[in-house]
Amino acid sequence: MPFQLRHASLGGRIFPMSDLTVVLTSCRRPDLLVATLDAFFATNDYPLHEFIVIEDSDDASVLDVPARYPGQPIRVILNGVNLGQHRSIDKAYSQVQTPYILHLEDDWTFPVKGIVARGIEVLKQDSQVGLVQLRADEDLPAAIKKVSPAFGDPGYWKIPPAAHRVWHSFTFNPTLKRLADYRQLPNGYAGFTSEAEISLHYKDRGVIMAWLSDTKVTHLGYGRSNYGSKTPRNLAGWMQDVQRFFSTATLKKWRRSVVRRVAHAKRKRNAGVGFPIDRHRFDLE
Incomplete structure:
Protein backbone atom coordinates (compact mmCIF):
# COMPACT_ATOMS: atom_id res chain seq x y z
CA MET A 1 0.00 0.00 0.00
CA PRO A 2 1.53 3.37 -0.99
CA PHE A 3 2.45 5.80 1.75
CA GLN A 4 -0.17 8.51 2.25
CA LEU A 5 0.24 11.87 3.96
CA ARG A 6 -2.05 12.38 6.91
CA HIS A 7 -1.83 13.53 10.53
CA ALA A 8 -0.41 11.58 13.45
CA SER A 9 -0.83 11.92 17.20
CA LEU A 10 2.14 11.63 19.56
CA GLY A 11 1.78 12.27 23.28
CA GLY A 12 -1.48 14.12 22.70
CA ARG A 13 0.06 16.43 20.07
CA ILE A 14 -0.94 16.39 16.40
CA PHE A 15 1.80 16.51 13.75
CA PRO A 16 1.49 16.57 9.95
CA MET A 17 2.67 13.17 8.76
CA SER A 18 5.57 13.45 6.35
CA ASP A 19 7.49 10.85 4.37
CA LEU A 20 10.54 11.07 6.67
CA THR A 21 11.51 9.58 10.02
CA VAL A 22 14.71 10.62 11.78
CA VAL A 23 16.59 7.94 13.71
CA LEU A 24 19.38 9.20 15.97
CA THR A 25 21.68 6.77 17.78
CA SER A 26 23.19 7.78 21.11
CA CYS A 27 25.28 6.12 23.81
CA ARG A 28 26.10 7.91 27.08
CA ARG A 29 26.92 11.31 25.58
CA PRO A 30 24.02 13.51 26.76
CA ASP A 31 25.93 16.76 26.25
CA LEU A 32 26.70 15.96 22.62
CA LEU A 33 23.17 14.68 22.08
CA VAL A 34 21.66 17.99 23.21
CA ALA A 35 24.16 19.97 21.11
CA THR A 36 23.23 17.90 18.05
CA LEU A 37 19.49 18.27 18.60
CA ASP A 38 19.81 22.02 19.19
CA ALA A 39 21.77 22.40 15.96
CA PHE A 40 19.42 20.22 13.91
CA PHE A 41 16.16 21.79 15.03
CA ALA A 42 17.59 25.30 14.59
CA THR A 43 17.91 24.80 10.82
CA ASN A 44 15.69 21.88 9.81
CA ASP A 45 12.81 23.01 7.61
CA TYR A 46 11.58 19.59 6.44
CA PRO A 47 8.43 18.17 8.10
CA LEU A 48 9.08 15.10 10.25
CA HIS A 49 6.77 12.18 10.88
CA GLU A 50 8.77 11.12 13.92
CA PHE A 51 12.17 11.70 15.49
CA ILE A 52 13.37 8.52 17.21
CA VAL A 53 16.27 8.82 19.65
CA ILE A 54 17.57 5.38 20.61
CA GLU A 55 19.86 5.40 23.65
CA ASP A 56 22.06 2.30 23.72
CA SER A 57 22.58 2.30 27.49
CA VAL A 65 14.92 15.07 26.01
CA PRO A 66 11.41 15.37 24.47
CA ALA A 67 10.41 17.96 27.08
CA ARG A 68 13.27 20.18 25.88
CA TYR A 69 11.75 20.28 22.37
CA PRO A 70 7.96 20.49 22.90
CA GLY A 71 7.25 21.31 19.26
CA GLN A 72 9.05 18.26 17.86
CA PRO A 73 7.77 14.66 17.43
CA ILE A 74 10.54 13.10 19.53
CA ARG A 75 10.27 9.61 20.98
CA VAL A 76 13.05 8.07 23.06
CA ILE A 77 13.84 4.35 23.08
CA LEU A 78 15.94 3.46 26.11
CA ASN A 79 17.60 0.09 25.56
CA GLY A 80 18.48 -0.31 29.24
CA VAL A 81 21.55 -2.33 28.25
CA ASN A 82 24.19 -1.93 25.56
CA LEU A 83 22.93 -3.87 22.52
CA GLY A 84 25.70 -2.66 20.22
CA GLN A 85 25.43 -0.21 17.36
CA HIS A 86 24.05 -2.51 14.66
CA ARG A 87 21.41 -4.21 16.80
CA SER A 88 20.36 -0.88 18.27
CA ILE A 89 19.84 0.61 14.81
CA ASP A 90 17.88 -2.44 13.67
CA LYS A 91 15.62 -2.05 16.70
CA ALA A 92 14.88 1.58 15.85
CA TYR A 93 14.44 0.95 12.11
CA SER A 94 11.91 -1.80 12.85
CA GLN A 95 9.59 0.95 14.10
CA VAL A 96 9.95 3.28 11.10
CA GLN A 97 6.77 3.70 9.06
CA THR A 98 7.88 6.18 6.39
CA PRO A 99 9.57 5.65 3.00
CA TYR A 100 12.68 7.65 3.94
CA ILE A 101 15.02 7.64 6.93
CA LEU A 102 17.39 10.37 8.02
CA HIS A 103 20.05 8.57 10.04
CA LEU A 104 21.90 10.69 12.60
CA GLU A 105 24.48 10.20 15.33
CA ASP A 106 24.70 12.23 18.53
CA PRO A 111 24.30 24.99 10.10
CA VAL A 112 22.53 25.03 6.71
CA LYS A 113 18.81 24.93 5.93
CA GLY A 114 17.24 22.90 3.13
CA ILE A 115 19.68 19.99 3.02
CA VAL A 116 17.11 17.32 3.98
CA ALA A 117 14.76 18.25 1.16
CA ARG A 118 17.66 18.31 -1.31
CA ASP A 137 32.37 19.17 1.14
CA GLU A 138 35.73 19.45 2.93
CA ASP A 139 35.42 15.82 4.08
CA LEU A 140 35.04 14.48 0.53
CA PRO A 141 38.44 13.23 -0.71
CA ALA A 142 39.85 15.27 -3.58
CA ALA A 143 40.44 12.08 -5.58
CA ILE A 144 36.71 11.40 -5.72
CA LYS A 145 35.91 15.00 -6.65
CA LYS A 146 38.12 14.53 -9.71
CA VAL A 147 36.31 11.33 -10.70
CA SER A 148 32.74 12.52 -10.25
CA PRO A 149 32.10 16.27 -10.26
CA ALA A 150 28.95 17.53 -8.56
CA PHE A 151 26.00 17.91 -10.90
CA GLY A 152 22.23 18.28 -11.00
CA ASP A 153 19.84 20.73 -9.38
CA PRO A 154 20.29 19.33 -5.84
CA GLY A 155 24.06 19.43 -6.38
CA TYR A 156 25.81 16.19 -5.47
CA TRP A 157 28.70 13.89 -6.30
CA LYS A 158 28.02 10.30 -7.36
CA ILE A 159 30.59 7.95 -5.83
CA PRO A 160 30.88 4.70 -7.83
CA PRO A 161 31.59 1.38 -6.06
CA ALA A 162 35.06 1.22 -7.63
CA ALA A 163 36.16 4.54 -6.12
CA HIS A 164 37.65 2.79 -3.09
CA ARG A 165 38.17 -0.82 -2.03
CA VAL A 166 36.22 -0.46 1.26
CA TRP A 167 34.69 2.93 1.94
CA HIS A 168 32.31 5.46 0.37
CA SER A 169 29.48 3.03 -0.33
CA PHE A 170 27.96 3.08 3.17
CA THR A 171 28.29 4.95 6.46
CA PHE A 172 26.43 5.58 9.71
CA ASN A 173 27.33 9.27 9.50
CA PRO A 174 24.39 11.64 8.78
CA THR A 175 22.75 10.12 5.72
CA LEU A 176 19.41 9.78 3.97
CA LYS A 177 18.20 6.39 2.76
CA PHE A 192 27.31 -7.69 9.47
CA THR A 193 30.25 -7.49 11.86
CA SER A 194 31.35 -3.99 10.85
CA GLU A 195 30.45 -0.86 8.91
CA ALA A 196 33.12 -1.85 6.37
CA GLU A 197 31.30 -5.13 5.69
CA ILE A 198 28.08 -3.24 4.98
CA SER A 199 29.94 -0.95 2.58
CA LEU A 200 31.40 -3.95 0.75
CA HIS A 201 27.94 -5.54 0.56
CA TYR A 202 26.65 -2.51 -1.32
CA LYS A 203 29.75 -2.28 -3.52
CA ASP A 204 29.17 -5.86 -4.66
CA ARG A 205 25.66 -4.85 -5.73
CA SER A 213 27.20 19.51 -1.78
CA ASP A 214 27.22 22.65 0.38
CA THR A 215 25.82 21.06 3.56
CA LYS A 216 28.52 22.21 6.03
CA VAL A 217 27.56 19.30 8.33
CA THR A 218 30.51 18.80 10.68
CA HIS A 219 31.54 16.34 13.38
CA LEU A 220 31.54 17.30 17.08
CA GLY A 221 32.58 14.07 18.79
CA TYR A 222 36.20 13.39 17.88
CA GLY A 223 37.78 11.18 20.56
CA ARG A 224 34.46 10.64 22.36
CA SER A 225 33.33 7.28 20.91
CA ASN A 226 31.74 4.79 23.33
CA TYR A 227 31.92 1.92 20.85
CA GLY A 228 35.00 -0.23 20.34
CA SER A 229 37.86 -1.00 22.71
CA LYS A 230 40.50 1.44 23.94
CA THR A 231 44.07 0.36 24.68
CA PRO A 232 45.64 2.02 27.77
CA ARG A 233 48.72 4.16 27.03
CA ASN A 234 51.18 2.44 29.38
CA LEU A 235 53.44 -0.65 29.43
CA ALA A 236 50.47 -2.99 29.72
CA GLY A 237 48.86 -1.28 26.74
CA TRP A 238 52.09 -1.58 24.73
CA MET A 239 52.22 -5.32 25.48
CA GLN A 240 48.62 -5.64 24.34
CA ASP A 241 49.54 -3.94 21.07
CA VAL A 242 52.44 -6.37 20.52
CA GLN A 243 50.25 -9.39 21.25
CA ARG A 244 47.55 -8.06 18.96
CA PHE A 245 50.06 -7.52 16.13
CA PHE A 246 51.08 -11.20 16.17
CA SER A 247 47.59 -12.56 16.87
CA THR A 248 45.39 -14.76 14.72
CA ALA A 249 42.96 -11.86 14.46
CA THR A 250 45.67 -9.71 12.85
CA LEU A 251 46.51 -12.44 10.35
CA LYS A 252 42.84 -12.69 9.45
CA LYS A 253 42.71 -8.92 9.05
CA TRP A 254 45.64 -9.00 6.63
CA ARG A 255 43.93 -11.77 4.69
CA ARG A 256 40.73 -9.71 4.48
CA SER A 257 42.79 -6.78 3.24
CA VAL A 258 44.26 -8.87 0.41
CA VAL A 259 40.82 -10.19 -0.52
CA ARG A 260 39.42 -6.65 -0.56
CA ARG A 261 42.22 -5.40 -2.78
CA VAL A 262 41.62 -8.21 -5.28
CA ALA A 263 37.87 -7.55 -5.29
CA HIS A 264 38.52 -3.83 -5.71
CA ALA A 265 40.78 -4.48 -8.70
CA LYS A 266 37.99 -6.51 -10.29
CA ARG A 267 35.46 -3.73 -9.70
CA LYS A 268 37.78 -1.18 -11.31
CA ARG A 269 38.38 -3.49 -14.26
CA ASN A 270 34.65 -4.10 -14.72
CA ALA A 271 33.97 -0.37 -14.52
CA GLY A 272 36.52 0.25 -17.24
CA VAL A 273 37.85 3.29 -15.42
CA GLY A 274 41.06 3.83 -13.46
CA PHE A 275 39.85 5.57 -10.32
CA PRO A 276 42.54 7.58 -8.50
CA ILE A 277 43.00 6.78 -4.83
CA ASP A 278 44.16 9.22 -2.20
CA ARG A 279 46.10 6.74 -0.08
CA HIS A 280 46.77 9.26 2.68
CA ARG A 281 43.03 9.51 3.29
CA PHE A 282 41.95 5.97 2.40
CA ASP A 283 44.48 3.37 3.54
CA LEU A 284 43.12 2.85 7.04
CA GLU A 285 43.77 -0.86 7.50
Whole structure:
Protein backbone atom coordinates (compact mmCIF):
# COMPACT_ATOMS: atom_id res chain seq x y z
CA MET A 1 0.00 0.00 0.00
CA PRO A 2 1.53 3.37 -0.99
CA PHE A 3 2.45 5.80 1.75
CA GLN A 4 -0.17 8.51 2.25
CA LEU A 5 0.24 11.87 3.96
CA ARG A 6 -2.05 12.38 6.91
CA HIS A 7 -1.83 13.53 10.53
CA ALA A 8 -0.41 11.58 13.45
CA SER A 9 -0.83 11.92 17.20
CA LEU A 10 2.14 11.63 19.56
CA GLY A 11 1.78 12.27 23.28
CA GLY A 12 -1.48 14.12 22.70
CA ARG A 13 0.06 16.43 20.07
CA ILE A 14 -0.94 16.39 16.40
CA PHE A 15 1.80 16.51 13.75
CA PRO A 16 1.49 16.57 9.95
CA MET A 17 2.67 13.17 8.76
CA SER A 18 5.57 13.45 6.35
CA ASP A 19 7.49 10.85 4.37
CA LEU A 20 10.54 11.07 6.67
CA THR A 21 11.51 9.58 10.02
CA VAL A 22 14.71 10.62 11.78
CA VAL A 23 16.59 7.94 13.71
CA LEU A 24 19.38 9.20 15.97
CA THR A 25 21.68 6.77 17.78
CA SER A 26 23.19 7.78 21.11
CA CYS A 27 25.28 6.12 23.81
CA ARG A 28 26.10 7.91 27.08
CA ARG A 29 26.92 11.31 25.58
CA PRO A 30 24.02 13.51 26.76
CA ASP A 31 25.93 16.76 26.25
CA LEU A 32 26.70 15.96 22.62
CA LEU A 33 23.17 14.68 22.08
CA VAL A 34 21.66 17.99 23.21
CA ALA A 35 24.16 19.97 21.11
CA THR A 36 23.23 17.90 18.05
CA LEU A 37 19.49 18.27 18.60
CA ASP A 38 19.81 22.02 19.19
CA ALA A 39 21.77 22.40 15.96
CA PHE A 40 19.42 20.22 13.91
CA PHE A 41 16.16 21.79 15.03
CA ALA A 42 17.59 25.30 14.59
CA THR A 43 17.91 24.80 10.82
CA ASN A 44 15.69 21.88 9.81
CA ASP A 45 12.81 23.01 7.61
CA TYR A 46 11.58 19.59 6.44
CA PRO A 47 8.43 18.17 8.10
CA LEU A 48 9.08 15.10 10.25
CA HIS A 49 6.77 12.18 10.88
CA GLU A 50 8.77 11.12 13.92
CA PHE A 51 12.17 11.70 15.49
CA ILE A 52 13.37 8.52 17.21
CA VAL A 53 16.27 8.82 19.65
CA ILE A 54 17.57 5.38 20.61
CA GLU A 55 19.86 5.40 23.65
CA ASP A 56 22.06 2.30 23.72
CA SER A 57 22.58 2.30 27.49
CA ASP A 58 20.69 2.62 30.77
CA ASP A 59 21.11 6.42 30.94
CA ALA A 60 17.56 7.40 31.90
CA SER A 61 18.36 11.13 31.68
CA VAL A 62 17.73 10.86 27.92
CA LEU A 63 14.04 10.32 28.69
CA ASP A 64 13.88 14.04 29.53
CA VAL A 65 14.92 15.07 26.01
CA PRO A 66 11.41 15.37 24.47
CA ALA A 67 10.41 17.96 27.08
CA ARG A 68 13.27 20.18 25.88
CA TYR A 69 11.75 20.28 22.37
CA PRO A 70 7.96 20.49 22.90
CA GLY A 71 7.25 21.31 19.26
CA GLN A 72 9.05 18.26 17.86
CA PRO A 73 7.77 14.66 17.43
CA ILE A 74 10.54 13.10 19.53
CA ARG A 75 10.27 9.61 20.98
CA VAL A 76 13.05 8.07 23.06
CA ILE A 77 13.84 4.35 23.08
CA LEU A 78 15.94 3.46 26.11
CA ASN A 79 17.60 0.09 25.56
CA GLY A 80 18.48 -0.31 29.24
CA VAL A 81 21.55 -2.33 28.25
CA ASN A 82 24.19 -1.93 25.56
CA LEU A 83 22.93 -3.87 22.52
CA GLY A 84 25.70 -2.66 20.22
CA GLN A 85 25.43 -0.21 17.36
CA HIS A 86 24.05 -2.51 14.66
CA ARG A 87 21.41 -4.21 16.80
CA SER A 88 20.36 -0.88 18.27
CA ILE A 89 19.84 0.61 14.81
CA ASP A 90 17.88 -2.44 13.67
CA LYS A 91 15.62 -2.05 16.70
CA ALA A 92 14.88 1.58 15.85
CA TYR A 93 14.44 0.95 12.11
CA SER A 94 11.91 -1.80 12.85
CA GLN A 95 9.59 0.95 14.10
CA VAL A 96 9.95 3.28 11.10
CA GLN A 97 6.77 3.70 9.06
CA THR A 98 7.88 6.18 6.39
CA PRO A 99 9.57 5.65 3.00
CA TYR A 100 12.68 7.65 3.94
CA ILE A 101 15.02 7.64 6.93
CA LEU A 102 17.39 10.37 8.02
CA HIS A 103 20.05 8.57 10.04
CA LEU A 104 21.90 10.69 12.60
CA GLU A 105 24.48 10.20 15.33
CA ASP A 106 24.70 12.23 18.53
CA ASP A 107 27.71 14.37 17.61
CA TRP A 108 27.08 16.51 14.53
CA THR A 109 26.15 20.10 13.73
CA PHE A 110 23.81 21.31 10.96
CA PRO A 111 24.30 24.99 10.10
CA VAL A 112 22.53 25.03 6.71
CA LYS A 113 18.81 24.93 5.93
CA GLY A 114 17.24 22.90 3.13
CA ILE A 115 19.68 19.99 3.02
CA VAL A 116 17.11 17.32 3.98
CA ALA A 117 14.76 18.25 1.16
CA ARG A 118 17.66 18.31 -1.31
CA GLY A 119 18.85 14.88 -0.17
CA ILE A 120 15.41 13.30 -0.46
CA GLU A 121 15.08 14.77 -3.93
CA VAL A 122 18.26 12.92 -4.95
CA LEU A 123 16.76 9.62 -3.73
CA LYS A 124 13.56 10.34 -5.65
CA GLN A 125 15.35 11.30 -8.87
CA ASP A 126 18.14 8.72 -9.00
CA SER A 127 17.30 5.05 -8.41
CA GLN A 128 21.00 4.11 -8.62
CA VAL A 129 21.71 6.06 -5.44
CA GLY A 130 21.23 4.01 -2.28
CA LEU A 131 22.51 6.51 0.24
CA VAL A 132 22.93 10.30 0.40
CA GLN A 133 25.87 11.44 2.51
CA LEU A 134 25.41 14.81 4.25
CA ARG A 135 28.94 15.55 5.48
CA ALA A 136 30.63 18.80 4.50
CA ASP A 137 32.37 19.17 1.14
CA GLU A 138 35.73 19.45 2.93
CA ASP A 139 35.42 15.82 4.08
CA LEU A 140 35.04 14.48 0.53
CA PRO A 141 38.44 13.23 -0.71
CA ALA A 142 39.85 15.27 -3.58
CA ALA A 143 40.44 12.08 -5.58
CA ILE A 144 36.71 11.40 -5.72
CA LYS A 145 35.91 15.00 -6.65
CA LYS A 146 38.12 14.53 -9.71
CA VAL A 147 36.31 11.33 -10.70
CA SER A 148 32.74 12.52 -10.25
CA PRO A 149 32.10 16.27 -10.26
CA ALA A 150 28.95 17.53 -8.56
CA PHE A 151 26.00 17.91 -10.90
CA GLY A 152 22.23 18.28 -11.00
CA ASP A 153 19.84 20.73 -9.38
CA PRO A 154 20.29 19.33 -5.84
CA GLY A 155 24.06 19.43 -6.38
CA TYR A 156 25.81 16.19 -5.47
CA TRP A 157 28.70 13.89 -6.30
CA LYS A 158 28.02 10.30 -7.36
CA ILE A 159 30.59 7.95 -5.83
CA PRO A 160 30.88 4.70 -7.83
CA PRO A 161 31.59 1.38 -6.06
CA ALA A 162 35.06 1.22 -7.63
CA ALA A 163 36.16 4.54 -6.12
CA HIS A 164 37.65 2.79 -3.09
CA ARG A 165 38.17 -0.82 -2.03
CA VAL A 166 36.22 -0.46 1.26
CA TRP A 167 34.69 2.93 1.94
CA HIS A 168 32.31 5.46 0.37
CA SER A 169 29.48 3.03 -0.33
CA PHE A 170 27.96 3.08 3.17
CA THR A 171 28.29 4.95 6.46
CA PHE A 172 26.43 5.58 9.71
CA ASN A 173 27.33 9.27 9.50
CA PRO A 174 24.39 11.64 8.78
CA THR A 175 22.75 10.12 5.72
CA LEU A 176 19.41 9.78 3.97
CA LYS A 177 18.20 6.39 2.76
CA ARG A 178 15.13 4.45 1.66
CA LEU A 179 13.42 2.17 4.15
CA ALA A 180 12.75 -0.29 1.30
CA ASP A 181 16.48 -0.63 0.59
CA TYR A 182 17.21 -1.35 4.25
CA ARG A 183 14.51 -4.00 4.37
CA GLN A 184 16.24 -5.91 1.58
CA LEU A 185 18.99 -6.87 4.04
CA PRO A 186 18.01 -10.38 5.21
CA ASN A 187 19.32 -9.91 8.75
CA GLY A 188 19.46 -6.14 9.02
CA TYR A 189 22.72 -4.48 10.03
CA ALA A 190 23.19 -7.09 12.76
CA GLY A 191 24.01 -9.53 9.97
CA PHE A 192 27.31 -7.69 9.47
CA THR A 193 30.25 -7.49 11.86
CA SER A 194 31.35 -3.99 10.85
CA GLU A 195 30.45 -0.86 8.91
CA ALA A 196 33.12 -1.85 6.37
CA GLU A 197 31.30 -5.13 5.69
CA ILE A 198 28.08 -3.24 4.98
CA SER A 199 29.94 -0.95 2.58
CA LEU A 200 31.40 -3.95 0.75
CA HIS A 201 27.94 -5.54 0.56
CA TYR A 202 26.65 -2.51 -1.32
CA LYS A 203 29.75 -2.28 -3.52
CA ASP A 204 29.17 -5.86 -4.66
CA ARG A 205 25.66 -4.85 -5.73
CA GLY A 206 26.75 -1.77 -7.64
CA VAL A 207 25.05 0.69 -5.29
CA ILE A 208 26.13 4.31 -5.62
CA MET A 209 26.54 6.76 -2.74
CA ALA A 210 25.67 10.39 -3.38
CA TRP A 211 27.51 13.12 -1.49
CA LEU A 212 25.36 16.23 -1.20
CA SER A 213 27.20 19.51 -1.78
CA ASP A 214 27.22 22.65 0.38
CA THR A 215 25.82 21.06 3.56
CA LYS A 216 28.52 22.21 6.03
CA VAL A 217 27.56 19.30 8.33
CA THR A 218 30.51 18.80 10.68
CA HIS A 219 31.54 16.34 13.38
CA LEU A 220 31.54 17.30 17.08
CA GLY A 221 32.58 14.07 18.79
CA TYR A 222 36.20 13.39 17.88
CA GLY A 223 37.78 11.18 20.56
CA ARG A 224 34.46 10.64 22.36
CA SER A 225 33.33 7.28 20.91
CA ASN A 226 31.74 4.79 23.33
CA TYR A 227 31.92 1.92 20.85
CA GLY A 228 35.00 -0.23 20.34
CA SER A 229 37.86 -1.00 22.71
CA LYS A 230 40.50 1.44 23.94
CA THR A 231 44.07 0.36 24.68
CA PRO A 232 45.64 2.02 27.77
CA ARG A 233 48.72 4.16 27.03
CA ASN A 234 51.18 2.44 29.38
CA LEU A 235 53.44 -0.65 29.43
CA ALA A 236 50.47 -2.99 29.72
CA GLY A 237 48.86 -1.28 26.74
CA TRP A 238 52.09 -1.58 24.73
CA MET A 239 52.22 -5.32 25.48
CA GLN A 240 48.62 -5.64 24.34
CA ASP A 241 49.54 -3.94 21.07
CA VAL A 242 52.44 -6.37 20.52
CA GLN A 243 50.25 -9.39 21.25
CA ARG A 244 47.55 -8.06 18.96
CA PHE A 245 50.06 -7.52 16.13
CA PHE A 246 51.08 -11.20 16.17
CA SER A 247 47.59 -12.56 16.87
CA THR A 248 45.39 -14.76 14.72
CA ALA A 249 42.96 -11.86 14.46
CA THR A 250 45.67 -9.71 12.85
CA LEU A 251 46.51 -12.44 10.35
CA LYS A 252 42.84 -12.69 9.45
CA LYS A 253 42.71 -8.92 9.05
CA TRP A 254 45.64 -9.00 6.63
CA ARG A 255 43.93 -11.77 4.69
CA ARG A 256 40.73 -9.71 4.48
CA SER A 257 42.79 -6.78 3.24
CA VAL A 258 44.26 -8.87 0.41
CA VAL A 259 40.82 -10.19 -0.52
CA ARG A 260 39.42 -6.65 -0.56
CA ARG A 261 42.22 -5.40 -2.78
CA VAL A 262 41.62 -8.21 -5.28
CA ALA A 263 37.87 -7.55 -5.29
CA HIS A 264 38.52 -3.83 -5.71
CA ALA A 265 40.78 -4.48 -8.70
CA LYS A 266 37.99 -6.51 -10.29
CA ARG A 267 35.46 -3.73 -9.70
CA LYS A 268 37.78 -1.18 -11.31
CA ARG A 269 38.38 -3.49 -14.26
CA ASN A 270 34.65 -4.10 -14.72
CA ALA A 271 33.97 -0.37 -14.52
CA GLY A 272 36.52 0.25 -17.24
CA VAL A 273 37.85 3.29 -15.42
CA GLY A 274 41.06 3.83 -13.46
CA PHE A 275 39.85 5.57 -10.32
CA PRO A 276 42.54 7.58 -8.50
CA ILE A 277 43.00 6.78 -4.83
CA ASP A 278 44.16 9.22 -2.20
CA ARG A 279 46.10 6.74 -0.08
CA HIS A 280 46.77 9.26 2.68
CA ARG A 281 43.03 9.51 3.29
CA PHE A 282 41.95 5.97 2.40
CA ASP A 283 44.48 3.37 3.54
CA LEU A 284 43.12 2.85 7.04
CA GLU A 285 43.77 -0.86 7.50
